[in-house]
Amino acid sequence: MNAQQQKPIIGISIGDLNGIGAELIIKTLNDHRLLELCTPVIFASNKVINFYRKSVPDINFSYQSIKELNRVNFKQINIFNCWEEEVGITPGQLSDVGGKYAIKSLTVAVQALKENKINGLVTAPIHKKNTHSNEFNYTGHTPYLKHIFGVQDVAMLMVAGNFRVGLLSEHIPVSEAAKYVTRENILSKLSIINNSLIKDFGIDKPKVAVLGLNPHAGDEGLIGREEEEIIKPAIKDARHFMLAMGPYSADGFFARRHYDKFDAVLAMYHDQGLIPFKSLAIGEGVNYTAGLPAVRTSPDHGTAFDIAGKNKADHSSFLTAIYECIDIINRRSGYVESHRNPVKKVTPAILANVEDEKIEDTNNE
CATH class of the missing domain: 3.40.718.10 (Isopropylmalate Dehydrogenase)
Incomplete structure (x- = not known):
């Protein structure tokens, strides 16, 4: 500036x-x-x-x-x-x-x-x-x-106040979503989200929840093996540099507002994160591209051709996107050098022994 x-x-x-x-x-x-x-x-x-x-x-x-x-x-x-x-x-x-x-x-x-x-x-x-x-x-x-x-990588981070949902994969067919669930991808997105929460949102020690890919987060391997073989080991590795917890069953996690206990959530694919986000953040959602050297935001909706030119468009999300853009620019400019490395604040030894937030899945279907 x-x-x-x-x-x-x-x-x-x-x-x-x-x-x-x-x-x-x-x-x-x-x-x-x-x-x-x-x-x-x-x-x-x-x-x-x-x-x-x-x-x-x-x-x-x-x-x-x-x-x-x-x-x-x-x-x-x-x-x-x-x-x-x-x-x-x-x-x-x-x-x-x-x-x-x-x-x-x-x-x-x-x-x-x-x-x-x-x-x-x-x-x-x-x-x-x-x-x-x-x-x-x-x-x-x-x-x-x-x-x-x-x-090398960025993260689509949906933001509505203190409610933030990041995506592991974005605009890909559902049939290919599981292919993106790898240790490398999870660690990359978690690192970007963690750094963004510190630098762009002013959160000193962010706590990030990771969702499972399968129903009931795999039910300990009974409904898919991704949670046991990929997601849990990735979370364990991430704890050497941040507070990551999970994997959690997506349906109960959002239905019981467990996201209130975290600074951000990492969803495994587009609709797993975007459907609950847009349902809960009506008119307040902003799409933020975390991991860029510059600041970019957008409203959380599309072109809405059905109402174009009819003076029916609700500009709430667009206005919020401008406010969020301004706020992130200002928070970045006030970001102090001592916060650039969160490992200095929370040591790997502490992170390795951190216990998951106890979230009970009471879905007995």
Whole structure:
């Protein structure tokens, strides 16, 4: 962050042009109190914002148009024009145009983030079907950001206040989910989540729960062997550098609110973590990419084509994503060097002997 301006500059990618992204952005930034906390820069074009501004008639949305990031106005909403040409916008329709310009917005914004021209990025939803191509060979934002920043691994971390759920695997077929349950993958995700809880969320000694893959966490090997042969040994190894516990049966864990006892939860596959998270964090969920050198958040929902352009989109999650982006930037800037290595705080000997949180599985089906 430059010395001239203490408020973080938050970049915002437009998402699918035919989805609810632009409407969310207009509704969110209509509250000008956000300008006291950050300087927003929307990566799109004036014409796209003006098109959707007409569908939200009760909002007086003003902005400054810029073509160079060194011309940012810190007292206004800024639109960085990534293209000048006319673009056909058809709200609610899946089209190649909507995907093409969503990726143009994203790639320009991410490059600005990588070059430290913005301090954080909030991404509006894209649709994987019309963005995946030879030029953009990724299943979503997370693998793209991992590639661009050249990091070995990242973790998709869903956040709603003190409720956080990380995923071992993300957008893969359920038939392949078990293949990703390896000691190496579990240790990598746990390390990223642990470091993020310390650095990005200000938690001194994080406690992370690990879910089992199979029903009843395998029932001691009766319903699958992954818990006994892979997950438990990985948790034991992780205890040399962090407080990891489990594996826990996913259904009882969420149904009985045992997640309240932990700073984060590691789920074994997408729906195991996302279904309970979205059910419990209605309107408050944020997707955070842990493990990057930069800060990126997004709302926890998709393009919602069925309500696009109808002034029906709820911007709660998008607003929360901006707040979370600002908060993480501020917590990172206040992070002290003595906290960089959690092993200095909790010794391996203590971690090796830590007992699992006693959580009874009373499901007798």
